[in-house]
Amino acid sequence: MIELLEVTKSFDTQPQPAVDHFSLCVQSGETVALLGSSGCGKSTTLKMINRLLDPDSGKILIRGTATTDQDPVLLKRSIGYVIQDAGLFPHWNVFKNVGAVLKLLGEPESVVRKKSQQALEMTQLDPTEFGTRFPEELSGGQRQRVGVARALAFDPDIVLMDEPFSALDGVVRDQIQDLFLDLKSRLKMTTIFVTHDLFEALKMADRIAVMHEGRLEQFGTASELIHQPETEFVKDLFSKPARQLSLFQDIQPGK
Ligand SMILES: Nc1ncnc2c1ncn2[C@@H]1O[C@H](COP(=O)(O)OP(=O)(O)OP(=O)(O)O)[C@@H](O)[C@H]1O
Ligand SMILES: [Mg+2]
Numbered sequence: 001m002i003e004l005l006e007v008t009k010s011f012d013t014q015p016q017p018a019v020d021h022f023s024l025c026v027q028s029g030e031t032v033a034l035l036g037s038s039g040c041g042k043s044t045t046l047k048m049i050n051r052l053l054d055p056d057s058g059k060i061l062i063r064g065t066a067t068t069d070q071d072p073v074l075l076k077r078s079i080g081y082v083i084q085d086a087g088l089f090p091h092w093n094v095f096k097n098v099g100a101v102l103k104l105l106g107e108p109e110s111v112v113r114k115k116s117q118q119a120l121e122m123t124q125l126d127p128t129e130f131g132t133r134f135p136e137e138l139s140g141g142q143r144q145r146v147g148v149a150r151a152l153a154f155d156p157d158i159v160l161m162d163e164p165f166s167a168l169d170g171v172v173r174d175q176i177q178d179l180f181l182d183l184k185s186r187l188k189m190t191t192i193f194v195t196h197d198l199f200e201a202l203k204m205a206d207r208i209a210v211m212h213e214g215r216l217e218q219f220g221t222a223s224e225l226i227h228q229p230e231t232e233f234v235k236d237l238f239s240k241p242a243r244q245l246s247l248f249q250d251i252q253p254g255k
Helices: 040-051 071-079 094-098 099-104 108-121 140-152 170-187 200-206 223-227 232-250
Strands: 003-011 020-028 030-035 055-064 078-083 156-163 192-195 207-210 215-220
Touching: 003 040, 020 040, 020 055, 020 215, 030 040, 030 200, 040 055, 040 156, 040 192, 071 078, 078 140, 094 099, 094 108, 094 140, 099 108, 108 140, 140 156, 140 170, 170 200, 192 200, 200 232, 207 223, 207 232, 215 223, 215 232, 223 232
Parallel strands: 030 192, 030 207, 078 156, 156 192
Antiparallel strands: 003 020, 003 055, 207 215
């Protein structure tokens, strides 16, 4: 379980907090989407969960213990983290990137190799073909898949993903989303992923946390957000696609 209690974070660059009294409780095995427009505080929230950043106030509990009472290095190594834009080390080949955390955990080379290969296979990248390539020798979508493989390679029970599929085009994006849903149904990790794509949130998440200007607008299932929006912002956000779809429905053959 991941619990955020009234978490607030400000930066010197702007007067209003980037994340403002944000509370959220994610159950074990659940997939939650953090959905909101650019700059609303999604990445900052994710970074505070694995202590890349610390909140100014409020509390974050992971597996029942406050993150501030946990060793930051051990905490980071226990959470699979997919960085926005994949964040691969450019001078390391794919194998070395994917095995990075396993190595830090002190696993023997044979285990690092085996688990890295399995993780690449899970994300449908052939280890023989891609293992020895460097990030610059991959397409944007392949890089993102390596980023996902790296986060899953050490079987974490918690995975945080920051716009993991944003560099992928329609069809490939759809495929890797399906792949992740399939992995998820088998591995059952607790997942928080960031997206500004409403349809991705609807497809992937058990529940969606809608963020706006650092605050939580509403947290609920797709059905709750669509049928019982609690704020004008949520109502507007979810009624837009319905309006767009109705435009298509109005198009009659021959019109
Ligand atoms: N290290 C930092 N120093 C100063 N300001 C920051 C820093 N990181 C983020 N911010 C500011 O905090 C706000 C929230 O940023 P954040 O990266 O969390 O947004 P986001 O929702 O992830 O946006 P995007 O969808 O564009 O990735 C933004 O206004 C941003 O400019
Ligand atoms: Mg971001």
